[in-house]
Amino acid sequence: DTAVSQTPKYLVTQMGNDKSIKCEQNLGHDTMYWYKQDSKKFLKIMFSYNNKELIINETVPNRFSPKSPDKAHLNLHINSLELGDSAVYFCASSPRGRYEQYFGPGTRLTVT
Amino acid sequence: LAKTTQPISMDSYEGQEVNITCSHNNIATNDYITWYQQFPSQGPRFIIQGYKTKVTNEVASLFIPADRKSSTLSLPRVSLSDTAVYYCLVGEGPGTLTGGGNKLTFGTGTQLKVEL
Numbered sequence: 001d002t003a004v005s006q007t008p009k010y011l012v013t014q015m016g017n018d019k020s021i022k023c024e025q026n027l028g029h030d031t032m033y034w035y036k037q038d039s040k041k042f043l044k045i046m047f048s049y050n051n052k053e054l055i056i057n058e059t060v061p062n063r064f065s066p067k068s069p070d071k072a073h074l075n076l077h078i079n080s081l082e083l084g085d086s087a088v089y090f091c092a093s094s095p096r097g098r099y100e101q102y103f104g105p106g107t108r109l110t111v112t
Numbered sequence: 113l114a115k116t117t118q119p120i121s122m123d124s125y126e127g128q129e130v131n132i133t134c135s136h137n138n139i140a141t142n143d144y145i146t147w148y149q150q151f152p153s154q155g156p157r158f159i160i161q162g163y164k165t166k167v168t169n170e171v172a173s174l175f176i177p178a179d180r181k182s183s184t185l186s187l188p189r190v191s192l193s194d195t196a197v198y199y200c201l202v203g204e205g206p207g208t209l210t211g212g213g214n215k216l217t218f219g220t221g222t223q224l225k226v227e228l
Contacts, residue, residue, distance in 0.1 A: 004155070043156070043199060043218040090155050099144050099203075103155025 003027050004104035006091050012110045013081055021076045021107045023091030030096040031055075032074035034066060037088045037106070049074050081111045116200050116219035123225050130187045132222050134200030137181050145176060145183045146201040150221070156199060160185065190226045197221045 004025045013019055025032060033048040047066040048055055054066065063079045078085060091104040117135040124130045136145070144163050148156035160167055162174040162183070173186040187194060200219035 041197065041221055043221070045218075092155070099146060100158040100161055101146075101148075101156075102158065103148075106153070106155055 004091060004093055004102050006089075006104040006107050008107060009105065010108050010110075012112065014112055015081055015083060017081050018077070018079045019081060019109070020078070021089055021091075021109070023074050023076070023104060024072055025091075025093040025102070025104075026072065027093060027095070027102060029093035029102070030071065031094045032068070033092040033094075033101065034074065034076050035090040035092065035103075036060075037090060039087070043090075046076075047074075078109075081109075083111050085109060086111045116202055118198075118200055118219040118222045120220065121223040121225065123227065124190055125227055126191055127189050130190050130194075130224060130226075132185045132187075132198050132200075132224070133182055134185070134202075134219050135182045136200070136202045139180050139202055140204075142204050143202050144204070145174070145180075146203075147172070147174065147183075147185045148199045148201060148218075150197045150199065159198075187224075190224075192226050192228070195224060195226045197223050 007022045011019060031048055031050045034046040035043055036046055037043045046060050049066060049068045065077045066074055067077060068074045074091060076089060086109055088106045088108050090106045092101040094101045122132060144161055146161040147159045149159050150156040160169055160172045160174045162176050164176050164180060167174045175184040185198060199221045
């Protein structure tokens with residue numbers, strides 16, 4: 001069983017489009033995260049949700065918006081895509097009272 | 113924001129012990145130190161976490177000096193399959209995540225290459 005899953009695995013789109021990446025965790029965790037990993041492999045947190053409440057919001061463009069329909073899902077919506085948005089996006093989750101994070105397989109976004 | 117610094121790369125041979133150090137000079141009181149391993153085309157995988165002194169689990173040990181301004185991940189008897197990128201993460205610990213609080217900061221990562 002996949003603990004943290006993301007769809008799609010690959011996403012190729014053109015500048016100016018709007019796209020979404022979905023994330024689901026079946027671990028019963030309370031906190032979920034979105035990370036961006038650029039071509040230089042730097043891993044930067046973008047958002048996290050705890051019990052459906054946004055608790056960390058890094059200085060990312062407001063074109064990016066996380067949406068959590070329930071505790072098991074944290075989707076990432078991106079409007080007006082730009083070339084610089086090309087990266088691998090990872091979803092992660094962590095259990096209540098613990099700090100270790102469980103990462104999904106990543107979504108490689110390519111903006112042309 | 114607890115900025116972290118790691119060596120870019122390290123080389124080792126099978127069977128050797130590998131120590132990877134992460135510097136985090138402005139670590140905050142509530143911050144924990146967590147290490148992750150990442151293989152190509154995969155998400156990072158949790159290895160070990162600690163707050164101070166020494167922590168050991170079945171795959172690694174984590175040494176944290178009293179001033180907590182650095183930490184060292186120790187991998188005993190590495191094998192070829194340990195070839196990966198290792199990240200140091202510094203941020204708020206369990207149960208203390210708050211709105212606008214400390215940000216989770218990954219280090220630049222250390223590419224470990226293990227050879228025969």
